Amino acid sequence: MFIFLLINLFCIINVSGQLCSADYRMNLTGLDVFSDGSIIKNGIRFPPNEIFSLNVSGDFETFGCPCELRNCFRKCCPLGQVMVNRSCVEMYDVLQKELRLHYYDNHIASVDLKNSDQFAVLTGVPCDWDVYKEDDGPWYVQLVSH
Known part of the structure; x- marks a missing residue:
């Protein structure tokens, strides 16, 4: 039970944290998520470790960090x-x-x-x-x- 709680907490922190600043992120909200957890926008494949969510004016939006990939x-x-x-x-x-x-x-x-x-x-x-x-x-x- 403790291990499950720890893994769950880590996933929430990782997903909610910003991986890159507002100047270097791309909005991926509403795009299809592939079975491996990646998202593609403008020909760039964002792996799950380069994707994060933020609460923007009460709505959760999904972002990626293209400058980490190219x-x-x-x-x-x-x-x-x-x-x-x-x-x-x-x-x-x-x-x-x-x-x-x-x-x-x-x-x-x-x-x-x-x-x-x-x-x-x-x-x-x-x-x-x-x-x-x-x-x-x-x-x-x-x-x-x-």
């Missing part, structure tokens, strides 16, 4: 939109031409943000600092390990 790419506006005068506007070219990323080691790559298995794209998250891109120059990416 390199994260933060984009203030949703895919297909760009920031213009502090608001998101549709930009067809962003999805059609892919995003050309220039790495600091002079490597250049085009990334299909909708189907990337290299990056987890966090979208729709408002940037809470003044970030902007001057002119239409290249986008640089620096991979940082954590």
Whole structure:
């Protein structure tokens, strides 16, 4: 009985705890849970150990930590939109031409943000600092390990 209680307590603590901060989580609420406990969103398979639930305004919502599984790419506006005068506007070219990323080691790559298995794209998250891109120059990416 004691072992069962201990296991049950551990599961509740693990599920209720935050595995990543609000800036680095993806909402998985309402998605299908597979028999192994995983959930798939935007081509990313979240194993059970990267899924947690939180009480948000009285409702339990399910979240995953994509940055634990892939390199994260933060984009203030949703895919297909760009920031213009502090608001998101549709930009067809962003999805059609892919995003050309220039790495600091002079490597250049085009990334299909909708189907990337290299990056987890966090979208729709408002940037809470003044970030902007001057002119239409290249986008640089620096991979940082954590």
